[in-house]
Amino acid sequence: MQVMCQVLVALVCALGVSPVLAVPYGGNKALGRLELEPYEHGAMLHRTRRQAFPGAGMPCLTVTFLTEMKGRFSDRIDPNDDGKATFKEVKSYLSNFNPAVSDAQVSGFITRRDLNGNGRIEFIPEYILDIATPDMTPEAAAEWFSLEDGDADGYVTRRELMRIAQHLGMTPQQADASVSSYYMSVDTDDDDRLSFDEYKVLYGQ
Numbered sequence: 001m002q003v004m005c006q007v008l009v010a011l012v013c014a015l016g017v018s019p020v021l022a023v024p025y026g027g028n029k030a031l032g033r034l035e036l037e038p039y040e041h042g043a044m045l046h047r048t049r050r051q052a053f054p055g056a057g058m059p060c061l062t063v064t065f066l067t068e069m070k071g072r073f074s075d076r077i078d079p080n081d082d083g084k085a086t087f088k089e090v091k092s093y094l095s096n097f098n099p100a101v102s103d104a105q106v107s108g109f110i111t112r113r114d115l116n117g118n119g120r121i122e123f124i125p126e127y128i129l130d131i132a133t134p135d136m137t138p139e140a141a142a143e144w145f146s147l148e149d150g151d152a153d154g155y156v157t158r159r160e161l162m163r164i165a166q167h168l169g170m171t172p173q174q175a176d177a178s179v180s181s182y183y184m185s186v187d188t189d190d191d192d193r194l195s196f197d198e199y200k201v202l203y204g205q
């Protein structure tokens, strides 16, 4: 399946005209961290993602969605726009979430997505697959929890989320609305911060 997808992705990119692209799709799962990005990269991506998959399980990506993803990849993770995210680029991206991100965290992040084992995250197909089939495992929840819990005190607080969202370009008002409606929806004990037990609910755990 993966080889077939790679061939299809390569074909679409070579031709630049195909209306759809078949990839394995993990269902209508939320990509929570996108809720911390400003409209054009977060909500817009969510929206085009939903449009790309009007029914859960439909294995197609539209060119609109791919174009949006390529823009996000270039803007966020691949600033020299060569289609590959290197260690340095990934570290720079993740430092938006946690300024003290460790090299081990960066290596782990890459390894979990680096299907061909070359030490980089390629836009095609590694990044596309990461977005189209988001990892909803406990390991993924733990990965993002540690990235968003910047002071490593065991809680992802509203303040930490607000800082990340503003680093990624949201206004304070946008950040507050997004953090309140998405993240704090799982703050069951209402203390304005998420323990890991609360946080992992966002990953269906």
Ligand SMILES: [Ca+2]
Residues within 6 Å of the ligand: 113, 114, 115, 116, 117, 118, 119, 120, 121, 122, 126
């Ligand atoms: Ca790779």
Ligand SMILES: [Ca+2]
Residues within 6 Å of the ligand: 148, 149, 150, 151, 152, 153, 154, 155, 156, 157, 160
């Ligand atoms: Ca914290």
Ligand SMILES: [Ca+2]
Residues within 6 Å of the ligand: 187, 188, 189, 190, 191, 192, 193, 194, 195, 198
């Ligand atoms: Ca809480």
